[in-house]
Amino acid sequence: MKQLEVQIMGQNYMLGCPENSEIRLLEAVHTVDSAMCKIRDAGKVKARDRIAVLAALNLAYQLLEPAPAPAPAPEQAPDAPDAASEASQAQLKALLERLDTALASPNPAH
Template sequence: MDKPTVSVTILGQSYKINCPKGHEEDLKEAADYLNDQMIDMQSGGKNIPLEKLAVLAALNITHDMLSSKKYARANEQLLRELTSQLDNALTHQQN
């Protein structure tokens, strides 16, 4: 199966990356997001080596993703509890 090659630019450096067909725009969006994160970190005025900058950006992005997952799970649990309470209230109201 042929995988398309997508060109992305991160901190002025171009990279050609293979990705599954149909996911080219997702890859470009991810690269743009990473680039923005790294630029934000760089703009702090500190001269951070590229490798360290990439690791710090990856950690920040991973933290945000995990926090979002925890938030979504908490909301899912709250929604289940509220649905259960609503079901109980409706059942009692019908009797």
């Protein structure tokens, strides 16, 4: 296994990387770094661990979003939206907003 030194939000990390997977790992590092820097630069959250949690949640949310369905052929009527899926998406979005708010508020314990 190869070792790569990478930088995320200005901090160095040594990561193990399977052979021939360096490009994929570096793309993942870039994605995480971009997500964390975006949250940090918004100025609402300062703690690195909170930024990491928010970035992880945002990236997981993006991964779980369903791929857009192809447009129906003109002779076909579009299917009715899946109400359960829409409700789940709405609940997840509400949860993420609550987490953003909770993590952005000052925590007297820290």
